[in-house]
Amino acid sequence: MFSPGEYGESPPSVEEDTGAPAPDVAPPIDTGAIDASIPSARIVVFAGRRDGVPGEAAAVNVAETMRTTLSASGELGPWTFDVPPSAAAAWTRATFVGETLLLQSSAAVVRASFADGRIDGGFAPLPSRGAAPEGFLRGWLVSDAGMTAAGGQAAGMFTTNVYVAPLDLRDGGIDPWELTSSTLVKARGDVTLLREGAFLYAIGGRDNGTSVAPGRDEVEVARFGADGGLGPFAATTKLVDPNADASALPMFLPIVAAGAGWVFVLGGQSTVPGALSDVALAAKIDSATGNLGPWIALPRLPAPMSAAAALVVNDTVLLFGGSLGATQTDGVLALSIEPSGSFGSAWKKIGSLPGPRSGLAALVY
Numbered sequence: 088m089f090s091p092g093e094y095g096e097s098p099p100s101v102e103e104d105t106g107a108p109a110p111d112v113a114p115p116i117d118t119g120a121i122d123a124s125i126p127s128a129r130i131v132v133f134a135g136r137r138d139g140v141p142g143e144a145a146a147v148n149v150a151e152t153m154r155t156t157l158s159a160s161g162e163l164g165p166w167t168f169d170v171p172p173s174a175a176a177a178w179t180r181a182t183f184v185g186e187t188l189l190l191q192s193s194a195a196v197v198r199a200s201f202a203d204g205r206i207d208g209g210f211a212p213l214p215s216r217g218a219a220p221e222g223f224l225r226g227w228l229v230s231d232a233g234m235t236a237a238g239g240q241a242a243g244m245f246t247t248n249v250y251v252a253p254l255d256l257r258d259g260g261i262d263p264w265e266l267t268s269s270t271l272v273k274a275r276g277d278v279t280l281l282r283e284g285a286f287l288y289a290i291g292g293r294d295n296g297t298s299v300a301p302g303r304d305e306v307e308v309a310r311f312g313a314d315g316g317l318g319p320f321a322a323t324t325k326l327v328d329p330n331a332d333a334s335a336l337p338m339f340l341p342i343v344a345a346g347a348g349w350v351f352v353l354g355g356q357s358t359v360p361g362a363l364s365d366v367a368l369a370a371k372i373d374s375a376t377g378n379l380g381p382w383i384a385l386p387r388l389p390a391p392m393s394a395a396a397a398l399v400v401n402d403t404v405l406l407f408g409g410s411l412g413a414t415q416t417d418g419v420l421a422l423s424i425e426p427s428g429s430f431g432s433a434w435k436k437i438g439s440l441p442g443p444r445s446g447l448a449a450l451v452y
Contacts, residue, residue, distance in 0.1 A: 127156035128400045133178050135446035148175035163438035173210035177446025180228045191228045217263030223276025237289045238278045245294045247271040269317045273305045283345035285311050286377035291338035300359040302339035308377040329384035346399025347424050354392045363391035386433045396447035410445035417443040
């Protein structure tokens with residue numbers, strides 16, 4: 088357990104040599120010759136949820152902001168704390184719009200000014216000016232495109248509708264949802280959206296409203312136009328498990344990330360509410376069309392997990408914390424992206440969060 092305290096830098100500590108075994112942390116990732124002039128990547132992580140302590144029946148929401156660095160040689164720096172979010176919640180997405188930092192949970196969006204690598208002032212809620220027009224409509228912060236949601240359920244039927252809710256940062260609110268001309272190919276709800284450059288990917292979801300619904304294996308892609316409008320979605324490579332004869336891999340709320348020309352799907356839930364997956368996948372992005380190549384099996388995660396934060400930083404995929412079901416993990420895992428287009432042979436633990444956490448969101452700044 089830990090507390091944000093004064094959110095200041097922690098003084099260095101001196102450890103005695105007790106002869107205890109070295110911590111379970113891998114050596115820096117071998118990236119060949121390292122240019123010492125390359126600055127470390129700066130990372131901010133928001134949590135989330137922690138394990139319950141005696142007297143608490145279950146995991147508890149917390150409000151924490153943590154900062155660290157990743158060196159060019161793959162070493163994780165020390166953790167420091169910044170101003171915590173104004174609400175305790177399991178976070179799903181974080182993004183920058185100019186110098187405004189936006190942080191989203193399933194129920195709310197909060198904002199803060201971000202300058203010189205720190206939060207300037209504190210967080211404030213970004214109120215919504217309209218209710219969701221459909222059931223099973225899961226909104227996502229999609230860069231400066233505001234909130235976007237694909238699919239939903241109306242009149243008892245799942246739909247292909249796509250909605251946007253623009254952000255009005257001057258007046259501090261989320262505008263009402265607007266139906267767009269874009270549509271999904273497959274009707275479904277609770278779709279995970281992931282933006283990479285001009286492309287928006289709609290991954291997984293559900294088309295069954297029961298409490299034990301399976302996920303979906305569909306992946307679709309749409310392009311943002313020069314005017315910021317979103318074109319129609321087109322089907323691209325469905326999720327499969329290359330470890331199981333390329334059988335379908337239905338997913339509900341996968342952990343997703345994109346970068347270095349790849350889309351990554353890492354663990355997540357395969358059913359509603361909670362069969363977890365340890366399957367990790369990558370698919371190459373066609374830079375002209377946004378279509379995905381075949382899904383490649385990455386090394387399996389150390390355990391089935393969900394609700395972690397994933398980032399692609401230079402030539403490394405990072406995974407922070409996550410839920411293992413009954414407990415949370417504090418692990419920070421790394422997988423190298425090789426110049427040849429292959430990947431490392433295993434996820435390496437390069438460090439730990441200050442405590443086991445899930446419901447995480449992360450950004451590079």
